[in-house]
Amino acid sequence: MNAPLSNHKSFVLDTMMTRIMVLVADGVSLTTLSSTLEPFQHANAILGYSRFELQLVSLRDKNPKTMAGICVSCDAQSSEVLGHCNVVNRPDQVILCCGQILKEHDKGPMRTFVQRVVQSSVPLFALGAACSVVAAAGLINGEKCAAHWKTIAPLGEKFPDIKFENVLFTGDGKVASCAGELATFDLVVGFIEKTCGPRISSEICNHFLASGKRSGATVQLLNGDALICEDERFQHVLRIMTETIETPISQIEIAHRVGLSLRQIERIFARHSFDPPSKYYINLRLTRARQLLEQTRMPLTEVALACGFSNLSAFSKNYRRVYGATPKSTRACFTGKYLDHVESISGLCT
Known part of the structure; x- marks a missing residue:
């Protein structure tokens, strides 16, 4: 039997702490990455304690590069967090942080990682190209999946049984798909709001000069x-x-x-x-x-x-x-x- 997800970096046991594991793929945009990490970090700053603890995990290289060529220092590689774990140390949420193109050499490790996440019953957010991975793996309930507007047409032709939607994000409690880029901010802030309440999410939006948190059903900008x-x-x-x-x-x-x-x-x-x-x-x-x-x-x-x-x-x-x-x-x-x-x-x- 496959071992459930593990956590290479030990999380401090705290009943009020939410453990977030962020898988960083090579070629992710800085927009998607910062929109994933910074709302959590600012929520901690507002609350005055580590309500959210982040663990950065890479697929292959310890320091994956963003689309801008900037290396991201990760805590562990995906192969190091897939075994020898107990339920206490599992993350509460996994976020697949990808650009709009998943490199060929990342395909296998991503597939393996996603399968282990699902086996461990950990809720999953798929950003950017990761949306197509979870869709291809049959993990999209209701046969609907968000995707970046540039990839909706070709993906729709390739996977006719899946409805790739022109929205920011969609999904149920276990698997959510998100177009990535700035839509990531809305998904993450919505998650924080459910966890900490509207006051915290409002303060986060104010800090980042965002007019508010957009609904997942908001249509993407086609032009x-x-x-x-x-x-x-x-x-x-x-x-x-x-x-x-x-x-x-x-x-x-x-x-x-x-x-x-x-x-x-x-x-x-x-x-x-x-x-x-x-x-x-x-x-x-x-x-x-x-x-x-x-x-x-x-x-x-x-x-x-x-x-x-x-x-x-x-x-x-x-x-x-x-x-x-x-x-x-x-x-x-x-x-x-x-x-x-x-x-x-x-x-x-x-």
């Missing part, structure tokens, strides 16, 4: 327009457009769903200097098409259908209008970084 325009009516229209890329609906139907007239929606878009709603909708679909062209090997006809174009001719015409190139030429020069990531993750299922 700068969502950040520029805070109009909730525009946000609602954008969400509907994004959710119906594969099966586009009419402008009248969009207006009906948001409870506005078509003319009102047109005025909202014009007021913020956006393209007319119909053109804006098509461009959203073409943005998704470009992601699929660059990040998957889907045939062009399938890309067209996945983005709501009934034929390749109409798709190519609109694509050239926006990008000045054909879908075929875009496919020919794509880098394959995300494709390599998705295909490496799919190997975790086998």
Whole structure:
């Protein structure tokens, strides 16, 4: 029988202490890492004692490098915390802290670590690329998984039985998936709020100059327009457009769903200097098409259908209008970084 998770660095026994084990993968962004660690550290500062104790664990190298090339000093390697443990020393929460791409040499150690975490019944937060790992391992309840918006399209095509959602984070008490980056802050602060109450979480937000903790169901920013325009009516229209890329609906139907007239929606878009709603909708679909062209090997006809174009001719015409190139030429020069990531993750299922 596999030994449960252990804790290489002994935690001080304290009934009020929550033990957090953070697995740091090579290539994690500083944004994701700091958004994971600093809210806990500031909560301790507010409370005046170590309510949360953090243990940093690496997958392979003792000092993994962030995307910015900065080494992170970890307390132990994952292989050192997988055995010789009793229930008392188990962490209360494990956080898989990854960038948006998981390196090939980290695939095996990550799979092993996740399996041991699950066997030990320790709740798990999966950030960034770790979302695809837990999804591929069949750990996502309800077949829904959050993922960074750049990876949603290719992952959705690779794993059709899993709904990769365009939200900050989602999940139940045992496994939660998070898009990473700044969404990590909202997930961690929400966890702290459940543990310590809203006053502490509010003070943390104030310290980091955050307007507040966002809900996990908050839609990610697909483009700068969502950040520029805070109009909730525009946000609602954008969400509907994004959710119906594969099966586009009419402008009248969009207006009906948001409870506005078509003319009102047109005025909202014009007021913020956006393209007319119909053109804006098509461009959203073409943005998704470009992601699929660059990040998957889907045939062009399938890309067209996945983005709501009934034929390749109409798709190519609109694509050239926006990008000045054909879908075929875009496919020919794509880098394959995300494709390599998705295909490496799919190997975790086998």
